[in-house]
Amino acid sequence: xxxxxxxxxxxxxxxxxxxxxxxxxxxxxxxxxxxxxxxxxxxxxxxxxxxxxxxxxxxxxxxxxxxxxxxxxxxxxxxxxxxxxxxxxxxxxxxxxxxxxxxxxxxxxxxxxxxxxxxxxxxx
Amino acid sequence: xxxxxxxxxxxxxxxxxxxxxxxxxxxxxxxxxxxxxxxxxxxxxxxxxxxxxxxxxxxxxxxxxxxxxxxxxxxxxxxxxxxxxxxxxxxxxxxxxxxxxxxxxx
Numbered sequence: 001x002x003x004x005x006x007x008x009x010x011x012x013x014x015x016x017x018x019x020x021x022x023x024x025x026x027x028x029x030x031x032x033x034x035x036x037x038x039x040x041x042x043x044x045x046x047x048x049x050x051x052x053x054x055x056x057x058x059x060x061x062x063x064x065x066x067x068x069x070x071x072x073x074x075x076x077x078x079x080x081x082x083x084x085x086x087x088x089x090x091x092x093x094x095x096x097x098x099x100x101x102x103x104x105x106x107x108x109x110x111x112x113x114x115x116x117x118x119x120x121x122x123x124x
Numbered sequence: 125x126x127x128x129x130x131x132x133x134x135x136x137x138x139x140x141x142x143x144x145x146x147x148x149x150x151x152x153x154x155x156x157x158x159x160x161x162x163x164x165x166x167x168x169x170x171x172x173x174x175x176x177x178x179x180x181x182x183x184x185x186x187x188x189x190x191x192x193x194x195x196x197x198x199x200x201x202x203x204x205x206x207x208x209x210x211x212x213x214x215x216x217x218x219x220x221x222x223x224x225x226x227x228x229x230x
Contacts, residue, residue, distance in 0.1 A: 035219065045159070045167065045210050047219035059217045062125070095166060101214075103155075108173050109214035110157040114166040 002026040002113045004096045009118030016086050020118055022079040022096030030054070030074040033099035035111065036081045038092035038120075046092075049081065050099055064090075086122045093117040126215035128156075128194075130222035136229055142201045144225045146194040146211030154213045156194035158187060161224075162207045170209075171196060203229050 008020040020036070035050035049060045049070040058070050069082040079096055097111040128148035136142035146156060156174055159167035169178050171187035174194065184199045194213075198205055206229045211222040 037219075044208075044224040045161075045212075045221045047221060050219065061218070100172070106153070106155060107214050108155050109219065110169060110172040110212065111159075111167070112169055112172075112178065114168075116166055 002098070004098065004113055004115035006094065006096050006115045006118035009094065009120045011121045011123065012086055013124050014087060014122055016122070017082070017084045018086065018120060020081040020083070020094055020096075020120070022115055024077045024079065024096075024098075027098070029072075029077040033101055034072060034079045035097045035099050036070060036079075037095045037097050037111070037114075038090075039095070039117075040089070040092040043092075048094070051079070083120070086120075088122050091120060091122045093119050125218065126213075126220050128211055128213060128220055128222040130209075130211060130225045132223070133226045133228065136198075136201045136227065138203060138229055139200055142198040142205070142227055142229075144196045144198075144209050144211075144227065146196075146222050147192055148194075148213065148220075149192060151192050151194055151213065152190045154189075154215065156187070156189045156211055156213050158185075158194075158196045159210045159212065160205075160207045161210065167210065198227075201227075201229055205229060 003025045036048040051070045067085045071080045095117045096115040098113040102108040158171040161167040174189040175187045186197045
């Protein structure tokens with residue numbers, strides 16, 4: 001059974017830092033792109049970042065570029081999100097999700113498994 | 125940056141057909157997928173690659189994508205289908221979500 005379990009969320013002051021972790025099980029972690037997706041209270045889903053199977057490619061939404069860093073440790077089946085210079089608008093539930101990608105001319109992409117999420121609250 | 129637009133809300137009577145749209149420039153040239161999210165729960169994939177259903181998703185869920193619009197159709201809508209629905213596509217190494225549609229079954 002595929003499982004994604006996030007941890008590391010909490011309350012942090014504006015300008016502070018936090019590191020989220022996601023431990024994966026039930027599949028070969030090193031064979032999959034992985035993503036972080038967030039959802040602000042009462043709002044919709046927003047993709048934050050993703051990382052290639054071997055960590056050689058990383059992509060971010062514009063609003064977090066230069067502040068957030070996605071990384072992974074395939075030996076530990078773990079995905080991370082280092083969040084620096086946090087702002088009130090970063091307050092959200094952060095989900096770890098497994099990417100499915102395919103195709104060459106037209107790219108197939110979707111998330112087939114999601115974690116339960118970790119709440120990050122940025123407030124003074 | 126690429127955007128896709130969904131109606132904020134759709135209402136349907138039990139047993140009727142609900143259609144939720146997702147609009148974007150030449151969206152039909154890309155692949156779209158759909159997620160269902162109930163309050164307090166994580167999103168669940170209900171349609172991928174425009175029209176394919178993951179294992180365990182009821183047959184009443186179907187999808188299409190042509191021109192500028194992708195559509196999620198729920199036939200014989202049940203009370204348990206009341207939820208938020210999000211479309212998603214991919215563009216230039218960026219994952220793009222629609223704003224979400226709240227489906228009310230009344």
